[in-house]
Amino acid sequence: MEKGSDRVTLGKDDGLRPELVILNERELAEGKIIGVDLGGTRVRAVLSTGTGQILARAEMPTQADQGLEHVLSNIKLTINQVLGLADFSNLVGMAVGAPGPLNPFTGVVFSPPNLPGWSNVPLTAILEKEFHLPVYLGNDANLAALGEYTFGAGKDYRYLVYITVSTGVGGGVIEDGRILQGAKGAAAELGHMTIEYDGPRCNCGNIGCLEILTSGPSIRRRTIELLETGVASKLVDMVGGNLEDITPELIAEAARQGDEAALRIIKETAFFLGVGVTNVLHLYNPEIVVIGGGVSKIGSMLFEPLIEVVHERAMPAFWEGVPIVPTDLGGDIGLYGSIALVLQNYEEARIRKQELAVVGEDEA
Numbered sequence: 001m002e003k004g005s006d007r008v009t010l011g012k013d014d015g016l017r018p019e020l021v022i023l024n025e026r027e028l029a030e031g032k033i034i035g036v037d038l039g040g041t042r043v044r045a046v047l048s049t050g051t052g053q054i055l056a057r058a059e060m061p062t063q064a065d066q067g068l069e070h071v072l073s074n075i076k077l078t079i080n081q082v083l084g085l086a087d088f089s090n091l092v093g094m095a096v097g098a099p100g101p102l103n104p105f106t107g108v109v110f111s112p113p114n115l116p117g118w119s120n121v122p123l124t125a126i127l128e129k130e131f132h133l134p135v136y137l138g139n140d141a142n143l144a145a146l147g148e149y150t151f152g153a154g155k156d157y158r159y160l161v162y163i164t165v166s167t168g169v170g171g172g173v174i175e176d177g178r179i180l181q182g183a184k185g186a187a188a189e190l191g192h193m194t195i196e197y198d199g200p201r202c203n204c205g206n207i208g209c210l211e212i213l214t215s216g217p218s219i220r221r222r223t224i225e226l227l228e229t230g231v232a233s234k235l236v237d238m239v240g241g242n243l244e245d246i247t248p249e250l251i252a253e254a255a256r257q258g259d260e261a262a263l264r265i266i267k268e269t270a271f272f273l274g275v276g277v278t279n280v281l282h283l284y285n286p287e288i289v290v291i292g293g294g295v296s297k298i299g300s301m302l303f304e305p306l307i308e309v310v311h312e313r314a315m316p317a318f319w320e321g322v323p324i325v326p327t328d329l330g331g332d333i334g335l336y337g338s339i340a341l342v343l344q345n346y347e348e349a350r351i352r353k354q355e356l357a358v359v360g361e362d363e364a
């Protein structure tokens with residue numbers, strides 16, 4: 001049988017339903033905003049008040065490998081779970097954070113590597129037609145920056161750079177309170193700035209990108225390469241000699257226990273990130289730099305040497321008084337970013353909701 005063909009026969013509905021959690025039953029009808037975070041692994045939706053208090057949340061696997069129609073169906077199912085709890089007349093709008101590349105102005109998702117089968121999908125148009133609510137779209141890393149600016153460590157600042165270091169490396173720049181978009185809405189692809197001009201080839205085609213040097217998979221690869229040279233490390237025992245079982249989490253754990261090889265890899269990662277942050281400070285002149293994603297959980301072992309590199313390299317005027325800190329918002333940062341995007345467009349959304357209702361009546 002062709003790989004995957006048995007899955008296709010399941011059709012749009014395989015009976016899988018989103019998991020729903022209600023956090024504030026009393027105020028559900030007051031829900032005004034739907035925030036959605038579409039990832040390659042899971043799709044999540046929240047219902048929030050007009051001040052960003054999350055009232056209910058739903059999530060289910062994205063099932064990205066099952067293609068566009070199935071994923072769209074899962075997005076709608078997840079949104080429906082929280083939307084059904086609200087009083088529709090109180091709802092103002094919805095925003096979706098999705099993996100790029102995408103165009104936030106037209107609401108079209110191009111062809112993200114982790115959403116196979118997607119090509120120029122007019123996601124906001126599809127969702128507006130389904131739900132009769134204004135829908136806004138943003139690149140997940142840009143929205144994370146907006147979430148951090150609106151609700152997190154950045155809420156006392158107007159100029160912020162957010163960098164996420166996880167399976168990939170992405171970023172967002174907040175310029176005087178707004179997302180720096182660029183001509184096609186694709187600005188601030190911070191993971192693909194060159195750090196090492198003759199370094200390893202990145203998945204994007206460029207060489208020595210921040211992503212290929214600091215992402216979780218890259219840290220793992222560099223560790224395995226180091227241990228294969230025969231360097232002693234307790235990691236070898238931790239995985240029973242099978243180096244392929246090494247994970248970024250285990251590397252962090254070994255480093256915490258003082259393992260020299262693991263510490264060396266983390267210090268090297270901190271160096272690359274420090275060079276990246278130095279570039280970012282010089283380019284965008286932010287008031288704060290926030291770093292999130294799984295790799296940031298390594299904590300002070302990563303941040304202290306990173307900040308040292310910045311202080312060595314950047315011009316003092318660019319780093320003095322500029323905090324470089326881990327995110328406040330953890331795994332919900334993307335959802336907070338979606339809520340924040342609706343908040344930024346609140347008045348326009350209220351007007352557009354009326355327009356969409358008129359279009360809906362015309363079609364009926």
Ligand SMILES: [Zn+2]
Pocket residue numbers: 191192193202203204205206207209210211212
């Ligand atoms: Zn790259």
